[in-house]
Amino acid sequence: MPTLKVNGRKVTVAEDVYLLEACRAAGVEVPTLCNFDGLEPWGGCRLCVVDMSLAKWDDDWFKMVTACNHPVEEGMTVITDSERVLATRRVVLDLLLARCPETPLIQRLAREHGIEETSYELNPEPTDCILCGLCTRVCDHIGVSAIASTDRGWGREIAPPxxxxxxxCIGCLACAEICPTDHIKFTTSNSCRTIWGREFEMLRDPKTGEAVITKAQAEHFAARSGVPMTYFETSDRSKRLEVAKTVERLRVVKS
Amino acid sequence: MAEQPCVDLSKTEAILGSYPHEEPSLIQVLQDVHRAYNYLPCDVLVRVAEVLEVPLAKVFSVSTFYKAFSLEPQGDTIIKVCTGTACHIRGAGQLVEELERKLGIGAGETTEDLKFTVKTVNCVGACAMAPVMIVGEKYWGGAKPARMSRYLAEGGSDEN
Known part of the structure; x- marks a missing residue:
């Protein structure tokens, strides 16, 4: 297991992890917008840059890398708050703030890095989308791939075909829930859910009548897992009620 | 989906037949489709996604990413006017204006009879010949608005 030094603190981590995890293990907070445990790291937001040096390099030689997707190595030295690292993060946040001037998360992160107002020209059409790619990656991950990044440069956006x-789309809301800036809008009522301009029929718990998940989502997971459709119809509350009843019965038996 | 004429899918099937049905074939297939139809029709993209077993969103993503692909029908002859720094200074703007007068279309548009599409490009790497205009496969250096009719008449052919 490799041992690294993060901001002067020694930390030992598993072999197959990336720098970000080593930093966290050392109790050092590194900001990131496009990283999510369980999804392959992507290195898209460039916010998690850190200075890194290998044991065999000259003492004053450092390389800036994205912590989220750089593998750890024995004897590495990592510095997460050097002047050039902080300057780079400020540029990234300055640009993000120009793109998303009205987004609370970006405003907060920028302020934490000493930026009250962007020094770039403001986006004439403010958006909440930071193009972190989390929505498309989670959609790929669950085997749906209903949305993707389209166009390039200025015109790039996340869109369905x-x-x-x-x-x-199966209306599972994974994209909306993973979105760090809540850019992806949806509505859910007891009978219907809308997202990406599509309407989905909701499955309802036969006992409590609550909407559980969309029929399309249940069908998707039933087909992949072999679990019967009835499983997906049962709401969490129903499941808890069932457990409570069983516990009650056991208690009766015991006494 | 933008309104598009019905397309003959047999050309697509022939193209798909000559490549392995897997994701790495995608760009090659799209290039061949683009050559065959002069653009990427929606129906064809749907069929390509189905046969190569690539999500439609991915196919759409690739199709919109590359400038070489167009999702709108294009003219038989594509006119590219270089608007890089050297060409811009030496009058690329007047070339675009002259094209607009002659063909009635601006940059990025196609004539109604589907004969010409006008595009502006950033640099074709021939700055010494500025301003440069490419009509079909033919390059015209030191292009002048007054000679536009000749460029349009002679440029369509692939011969040098």
């Missing part, structure tokens, strides 16, 4: 309601 042909900018129409996506035929492959």
């Amino acid at each position: 042909f900018n129409e309601p996506p035929p492959d």
